[in-house]
Amino acid sequence: MSILVTGGAGFIGSHTCVELLNAGYDVVVVDNFANSCPEVLNRIKKITGRDLKFYEADLCDPDSLDIVFKENTIGAVIHFAGLKAVGESVLNPLKYYSQNLGMTINLCRKMAEYKVGKIVSSSSATVYGAPEKCPVTEDVPVGHANCPYGETKIIIEKILADVLLSKGLESVIVLRYFNPIGAHESGMLGEAPNGVPENLLPYLTQVAVGKRQFLSVFGNDYPTHDGTGVRDYIHVVDLAKAHIKAVERAYKADGIEYYNLGTGIGYSVLDIVKAYEKATGKKIPYKIMDRRPGDVAESYADPSRAEKNLGWKAQFDLERMCRDADRWQTMNPDGYASVN
Ligand code: NAD
Ligand code: WQD
Numbered sequence: 001m002s003i004l005v006t007g008g009a010g011f012i013g014s015h016t017c018v019e020l021l022n023a024g025y026d027v028v029v030v031d032n033f034a035n036s037c038p039e040v041l042n043r044i045k046k047i048t049g050r051d052l053k054f055y056e057a058d059l060c061d062p063d064s065l066d067i068v069f070k071e072n073t074i075g076a077v078i079h080f081a082g083l084k085a086v087g088e089s090v091l092n093p094l095k096y097y098s099q100n101l102g103m104t105i106n107l108c109r110k111m112a113e114y115k116v117g118k119i120v121s122s123s124s125a126t127v128y129g130a131p132e133k134c135p136v137t138e139d140v141p142v143g144h145a146n147c148p149y150g151e152t153k154i155i156i157e158k159i160l161a162d163v164l165l166s167k168g169l170e171s172v173i174v175l176r177y178f179n180p181i182g183a184h185e186s187g188m189l190g191e192a193p194n195g196v197p198e199n200l201l202p203y204l205t206q207v208a209v210g211k212r213q214f215l216s217v218f219g220n221d222y223p224t225h226d227g228t229g230v231r232d233y234i235h236v237v238d239l240a241k242a243h244i245k246a247v248e249r250a251y252k253a254d255g256i257e258y259y260n261l262g263t264g265i266g267y268s269v270l271d272i273v274k275a276y277e278k279a280t281g282k283k284i285p286y287k288i289m290d291r292r293p294g295d296v297a298e299s300y301a302d303p304s305r306a307e308k309n310l311g312w313k314a315q316f317d318l319e320r321m322c323r324d325a326d327r328w329q330t331m332n333p334d335g336y337a338s339v340n
Contacts, residue, residue, distance in 0.1 A: 002028045007036075007079070010081070111168070129145055131299055180236045184328070227268075271318075279326070
């Protein structure tokens with residue numbers, strides 16, 4: 001029995017493949033490289049010394065997906081694949097609704113057809129919109145996300161719950177990630193955004209290696225300890241490890257369960273700048289700019305349900321997240337196009 005990992009060549013998926021292979025699972029990856037590249041798979045193999053089965057396929061195409069299910073015995077699915085750029089989703093909402101929802105619907109259909117009942121699905125803190133309270137527990141009502149991308153995450157959660165009710169699935173584990181950062185400690189896997197990074201850490205690491213002149217800090221007049229936005233940053237390897245626990249849980253449980261995955265600690269943008277400078281000894285020039293539309297002042301998790309039910313707790317601190325992110329960026333200034 002293999003674990004099918006959709007989007008396994010992506011940032012979180014690749015780190016999860018490493019943890020799955022290290023834990024002894026057989027892994028089948030489906031990815032169309034919409035936001036990744038084949039070199040990632042070589043690096044997963046180099047790190048783990050193990051092979052995985054790969055299909056270059058678009059999940060929006062049911063026929064391609066059928067071949068994957070036909071040729072493999074799948075025990076459970078971890079569903080990472082999706083488009084995730086907030087700004088692009090505002091400019092092109094139909095692309096996001098059609099692809100993120102379309103691929104999830106195709107996947108659920110194939111899972112029902114081949115009687116694969118267990119799924120762990122990537123969701124996001126974005127489903128809470130401007131959260132009612134912090135730390136955010138899982139029973140905080142799911143609100144209005146700030147963009148079409150976020151709305152697709154809300155709808156995907158709903159689709160999975162409804163398919164489960166109809167007995168098309170047996171067990172659904174919804175993982176709501178807060179802000180994943182960091183990289184594999186080998187420096188061989190990390191976040192490689194196309195073009196100008198939208199998120200804080202990839203932008204900051206590019207400033208650190210001199211690819212960009214300065215960091216724009218989006219607003220310093222929020223009601224937070226220093227006026228800049230507060231988030232719950234979590235090391236991507238901690239996040240990857242949570243997926244192993246979630247798969248184990250999916251095998252045992254039935255029904256749908258929701259988990260917030262964060263450290264439970266909120267850091268501001270300026271906290272991150274200071275921590276990065278301290279961890280790496282590099283100076284990060286920054287300028288205070290206007291607020292970014294759609295941003296909330298603060299969002300950080302109460303991750304205690306994951307600790308209680310999954311036996312998972314984040315291990316890596318902010319210094320480690322910064323060091324690993326910096327190592328990745330330094331070793332791969334041009335992402336996976338860099339020659340090592
Ligand atoms: P990513 O873009 O690095 O990985 C997604 C992968 O899915 C990519 O390799 C991409 O090529 C693939 N993909 C996209 N469309 C596809 C299609 N039609 N068919 C096959 N493969 C396809 O993103 P990530 O950061 O690893 O995120 C993984 C999941 O976690 C996503 O669902 C994302 O929405 C969610 N998430 C990410 C974050 C974050 O900040 N990174 C936060 C919360 C939730
Ligand atoms: C973090 C903080 C910014 C960039 C996004 C998505 C969310 C989820 C995670 C997928 C904020 C500030 C940022 C910069 C800055 N992704 N910032 N200068 O907005 O919390 O969440 O990624 O599900 O859906 O919305 O993350 O890294 O963009 O921003 O000052 O150049 O850094 O204002 O306070 P965010 P982020």
